[in-house]
Structures are given as C-alpha cells and as structure tokens.
Amino acid sequence: MNEHTLSQRLERVAAHVPAGARLADIGSDHAYLPVALMRRGAIAAAVAGEVAATPFQAANRTVGDNGLEQRISVRLADGLAAIEAGDDITAISLCGMGGETIRDILDSGKAHLNGRERLILQPNGGEQPLRQWLMDNGYQILHEEVLRENRFYYEIIVAECAGPVIYTQEQLYFGPRHLQARSPVFLAKWQRLLGKKQKTLTSFQQARHRVPEEKRQEIARQIGWITQMLG
Numbered sequence: 001m002n003e004h005t006l007s008q009r010l011e012r013v014a015a016h017v018p019a020g021a022r023l024a025d026i027g028s029d030h031a032y033l034p035v036a037l038m039r040r041g042a043i044a045a046a047v048a049g050e051v052a053a054t055p056f057q058a059a060n061r062t063v064g065d066n067g068l069e070q071r072i073s074v075r076l077a078d079g080l081a082a083i084e085a086g087d088d089i090t091a092i093s094l095c096g097m098g099g100e101t102i103r104d105i106l107d108s109g110k111a112h113l114n115g116r117e118r119l120i121l122q123p124n125g126g127e128q129p130l131r132q133w134l135m136d137n138g139y140q141i142l143h144e145e146v147l148r149e150n151r152f153y154y155e156i157i158v159a160e161c162a163g164p165v166i167y168t169q170e171q172l173y174f175g176p177r178h179l180q181a182r183s184p185v186f187l188a189k190w191q192r193l194l195g196k197k198q199k200t201l202t203s204f205q206q207a208r209h210r211v212p213e214e215k216r217q218e219i220a221r222q223i224g225w226i227t228q229m230l231g
C-alpha cells in the first residue's frame with residue numbers, strides 16, 4: 001500500500017468521502033488516504049493529524065514527495081485537536097484504530113466538531129461502543145459495510161449529525177444498516193464469530209477457576225443474538 005495504490009480497506013473508506021470535501025484524516029500515519037484522494041482531484045483540502053512522531057514524519061514525507069504542502073496540512077496533535085477553526089472541515093476519517101479509541105477521540109474532541117461533517121469511521125473491533133457514542137450524540141448511521149482483506153474483516157461506518165436517533169441493543173451490536181442489508185460477507189463474519197464465542201463459552205464451562213457468572217451470561221446472550229440473527 002502507498003499513496004498510489006490504497007489497500008482495499010482504505011479504498012472503500014475513500015469511496016465515502018464526498019467529492020470536493022475538506023477532509024481531516026485523524027491517525028493518518030503515512031497520510032496515504034488524503035494524498036491519494038488529492039492526487040485524484042477528489043478533495044479540495046486536507047488535514048493529516050498524527051499523535052506520534054514517527055508516523056507524523058512519514059506523513060510529512062508523503063505530502064512533500066507529492067508536492068502537496070499547500071493543500072494538505074500535516075499536524076502533530078492528539079485526535080481532533082489537529083482541526084483548527086479556519087479549516088472548514090466537511091469530512092473526518094478515523095481509520096485503523098479500535099472502536100473505543102475512535103469513540104474516545106470523538107468524545108474528547110467534541111469542541112472541534114462543527115456538526116456538519118460526515119464521519120467515515122473504520123474501527124478494528126469495538127463497533128458497538130462506537131455506535132453507542134454516535135447514537136448518544138445524535139449521529140445517524142447512513143451506511144455500513146464490512147469487507148474481508150488478508151483474512152481480516154473490517155467494518156466501515158458512515159455517519160452524519162441529524163438529531164436524535166434511537167437504535168436497539170441488537171442494532172448497536174450488529175449495525176442497523178447491516179441488519180437491513182444482510183450482505184454475504186456480513187453473515188460470514190458473524191458465522192465465524194459465533195464459532196469463536198461458542199468455543200469461549202465451552203472453555204468457561206471447563207475452566208478450573210470459576211468464571212464470573214456475569215461474564216458467562218454476557219457471552220451466552222451474545223450467542224443467542226447471533227444465532228437468532230443468522231437463523
């Protein structure tokens with residue numbers, strides 16, 4: 001993967017960035033996503049935010065190598081603090097981090113959100129708490145997809161601030177759009193997870209030390225939901 005050829009995962013994220021967007025890519029690492037989009041003429045401006053020095057330097061290198069310093073600002077900052085008032089950001093991507101980390105970045109950076117940005121999120125696990133944050137903060141989930149690359153399943157969640165919205169516990173767990181679409185790759189992901197959770201439950205039953213009842217019940221409840229959903 002580089003700024004010329006994105007991974008399938010980042011290519012699917014790119015597909016949800018509106019044409020002409022002013023993008024903030026937070027946790028940008030090498031800044032491949034904003035640089036690829038700018039090279040294609042798909043976005044108007046971008047901020048590449050990084051909290052760590054080495055990826056920050058890598059992002060600066062990619063932007064410099066492509067002569068895009070005037071169009072893409074690379075900033076060393078924690079989360080949404082990379083966004084400045086005059087940036088007029090219209091889309092924010094947060095990709096390749098755990099769902100809880102993405103949630104925490106959104107929550108602690110609320111002051112930097114203008115409420116008009118599209119959020120394009122690609123969590124690696126932790127989708128449920130991330131959807132919970134979106135619901136609690138009035139973000140409607142417009143689109144969800146799951147893709148498989150290199151044996152891993154990746155989720156993409158696209159959301160916009162649209163006022164109060166209520167999702168059920170099952171919708172927060174599986175994804176409201178996924179439940180409507182029931183794509184083959186979504187069903188395959190949950191089929192695999194079901195097997196893993198069943199193994200976990202069996203291992204709890206065989207464990208030498210007693211596993212807390214709450215933990216056992218939680219896994220059993222999830223198995224029930226997944227079985228019902230797949231059924």
Ligand SMILES: C[S@@+](CC[C@H](N)C(=O)[O-])C[C@H]1O[C@@H](n2cnc3c(N)ncnc32)[C@H](O)[C@@H]1O
Pocket residue numbers: 010026027028029030049050051052055077078079080094095096097101105
């Ligand atoms: C696994 S990389 C993902 C890079 C790229 N977004 C992608 O999806 O390929 C995660 C990046 O997020 C950065 N990161 C983690 N927490 C962050 C935060 N609070 N603010 C900014 N960047 C953060 C890390 O330094 C790392 O470079």
